[in-house]
Amino acid sequence: MKNFRLMAIAALVLVALASCHKTDYIQVIPQESSCVVSANIAKMATDGDLANSNLMGVVNQYMGLITAGDAKQQFQHYVDNPADLGIDFTQPVYFFMAGDITGVTMRVADDDDVEKFVQMLNNQGLCSNVQTVDGVKLTQFLDDIVFAYNAHTMLMLANVSGSLVQTRQIAAQLMKQDKASSFVETEAYDEMDDLSDRDIVAYTNGAALSGELLESVKSLLPTGIRPVDIELFSSVEFKKGKAVLTAEIEGKSQTAQKLIDEGNKNFHKIEGRYLEPQEGFAVWMAMGVEGSWLLEHLKQNPQAKQTLLMLERAIDVEAIIRSVDGDVAITLSKDFDTEKGLAGADFMLMANVENTDFLRDVDYWQKTMKQYGVSMSRTKGNDYVLKASDYSLNWGVDGKDVYFASAKMFAANATAQRSQLLSSRAKEIKKSQVYVYMDLESLLKHARTGNPALDHVVSQLKAFVLKSKSSNSVEFSLELKDDSQNFLKAVL
Numbered sequence: 001m002k003n004f005r006l007m008a009i010a011a012l013v014l015v016a017l018a019s020c021h022k023t024d025y026i027q028v029i030p031q032e033s034s035c036v037v038s039a040n041i042a043k044m045a046t047d048g049d050l051a052n053s054n055l056m057g058v059v060n061q062y063m064g065l066i067t068a069g070d071a072k073q074q075f076q077h078y079v080d081n082p083a084d085l086g087i088d089f090t091q092p093v094y095f096f097m098a099g100d101i102t103g104v105t106m107r108v109a110d111d112d113d114v115e116k117f118v119q120m121l122n123n124q125g126l127c128s129n130v131q132t133v134d135g136v137k138l139t140q141f142l143d144d145i146v147f148a149y150n151a152h153t154m155l156m157l158a159n160v161s162g163s164l165v166q167t168r169q170i171a172a173q174l175m176k177q178d179k180a181s182s183f184v185e186t187e188a189y190d191e192m193d194d195l196s197d198r199d200i201v202a203y204t205n206g207a208a209l210s211g212e213l214l215e216s217v218k219s220l221l222p223t224g225i226r227p228v229d230i231e232l233f234s235s236v237e238f239k240k241g242k243a244v245l246t247a248e249i250e251g252k253s254q255t256a257q258k259l260i261d262e263g264n265k266n267f268h269k270i271e272g273r274y275l276e277p278q279e280g281f282a283v284w285m286a287m288g289v290e291g292s293w294l295l296e297h298l299k300q301n302p303q304a305k306q307t308l309l310m311l312e313r314a315i316d317v318e319a320i321i322r323s324v325d326g327d328v329a330i331t332l333s334k335d336f337d338t339e340k341g342l343a344g345a346d347f348m349l350m351a352n353v354e355n356t357d358f359l360r361d362v363d364y365w366q367k368t369m370k371q372y373g374v375s376m377s378r379t380k381g382n383d384y385v386l387k388a389s390d391y392s393l394n395w396g397v398d399g400k401d402v403y404f405a406s407a408k409m410f411a412a413n414a415t416a417q418r419s420q421l422l423s424s425r426a427k428e429i430k431k432s433q434v435y436v437y438m439d440l441e442s443l444l445k446h447a448r449t450g451n452p453a454l455d456h457v458v459s460q461l462k463a464f465v466l467k468s469k470s471s472n473s474v475e476f477s478l479e480l481k482d483d484s485q486n487f488l489k490a491v492l
Helices: 002-023 041-047 054-066 069-080 111-123 164-175 187-194 211-220 254-266 291-298 302-312 317-322 357-372 407-413 423-430 452-460 487-491
Strands: 035-039 093-098 101-107 131-133 136-141 145-149 153-159 200-205 230-239 242-251 281-290 324-333 347-353 374-380 383-388 391-398 401-406 434-439 461-470 473-480
Touching: 035 187, 041 487, 101 164, 111 136, 111 145, 136 164, 145 164, 153 164, 187 200, 187 230, 230 487, 242 254, 242 487, 254 281, 281 291, 291 302, 291 317, 291 324, 302 317, 317 324, 317 357, 324 407, 347 407, 357 374, 391 407, 401 407, 423 434, 452 461, 452 487, 473 487
Parallel strands: none
Antiparallel strands: 035 093, 035 200, 093 101, 101 153, 131 136, 136 145, 145 153, 200 230, 230 242, 242 473, 281 324, 281 434, 324 347, 347 401, 374 383, 383 391, 391 401, 434 461, 461 473
């Protein structure tokens, strides 16, 4: 029994040590960090065969331009043998932002090797002499980046507003920071750790969002939630045949989370009513949605709002949208011009409506629209053609489905073959509330950027897919023409 207790205690000590070694280099990350990203560098390098990639060829080419002699040989050695840097790349590399501070932290495998690498940088005039403060070694790289390292952690730190002296002080403090004061002790870290099998994992709080990303997130949020009230967790996986990015918004307070949960009530799973678009389509998007919510969000988009105002002169399009309760799907043809937008595209929009009460006002619409230079004629039953100057739009009701279509798309609809491309995706589509499929192979067929590396990437792409199972989560996929290759290996 005594021996058993000793073994049990020893086991607990080993577990504690293992846990410490897993997070000790991460606990330099401040608890108040607004953005934290982890990257499994070794896994991505192996899966993508980075050593034999075109990217590595470019790196070697540029290194040959900026270095020569012994320096070139030394740098080349580290490129070929990254383990000799003294960094344990089998552990994730972490990038973080906290206020004006930006940092990168890595797990040290051998501090003697780190010392040799820093000395080489010093010999090349790229960093200053190393100073030791309370067991932490400090140097500065390229005048404004501080390197701090010890037996288990390498920290690189930059401060956009502070002096170099302040940055060194902050780096030294972070290297001594206890676990209780670090990001490791937050729920956000726990959620990131749950996703640690992904290649890249990121946490961002709403206060750190800016620009287009902020606007995109705001458009997904229910009314009443501010960006500062939410957290965004995302990840990237490079798989065979595709790269997958996921993102999920969570409320930082019970009130915010409650509003997010209530927002899901406006969406429901796609029924699959319009799963067979016309053959030769370029873009197909479907969602299961309640019309009043859809109308509210369309009005928040300037381009959509303008389209609504134009249609409103002819028909009460708001009344039609409010009646929507079910699947909505739009199909764009392969000659879709992204610069002209929807108004200049061949398209077919279908929507399931809960009632067709709006049809009783058709005669009134026909009488009032003339003052705006618009006319509408009935072709048969509840099918109509709207005409304004040189543009015509077909719309109508077929049972419980309302449709809007360009003249060309409408004319082809009766005779065109139906695409079976989405049939194999039916299950995943019906599990989603929003689903978008873009045929990149046709849309980017003649695209040329002038950059050979980027053109190579474009040439490998087959499709872009977006799917969302809730109003606060989304998954994006870039699919390759060759689904047997790892995505990174194919594009790099």
